[in-house]
């Protein structure tokens with residue numbers, strides 16, 4: 001009995017991993033988590049996804065180019081959709097959090113545009129967003145604006 005369960009687990013390991021990945025994707029879509037949490041989840045999902053992907057490629061290479069199962073293909077398709085939805089939601093959140101302030105919220109001083117950090121540049125590139133960074137003259141509080149390109 002135990003051996004049978006083990007065999008089943010081995011056979012459906014991909015499907016089980018997929019289920020958890022989709023759950024993670026759905027979780028990201030449904031629950032409002034802050035940006036840091038989001039990035040962390042995204043990283044774990046990407047990591048498992050790459051691992052599973054490599055496993056399948058290796059399996060198919062060693063197995064003499066067996067045709068990838070339809071269920072696997074379907075799984076990938078669902079995952080891709082999950083990734084796309086997560087990406088889109090994240091992007092929408094960034095655009096929505098956009099503030100078009102001219103003066104500082106805290107001390108009402110003028111805001112100056114400053115150079116973006118590398119992380120923001122990267123984020124803007126991948127999210128296809130125009131991100132600008134502003135800093136308050138007096139209290140040095142930073143504000144960022146996100147606009148669609």
Ligand SMILES: [Zn+2]
Nearest residue numbers: 104107136139
């Ligand atoms: Zn200020």
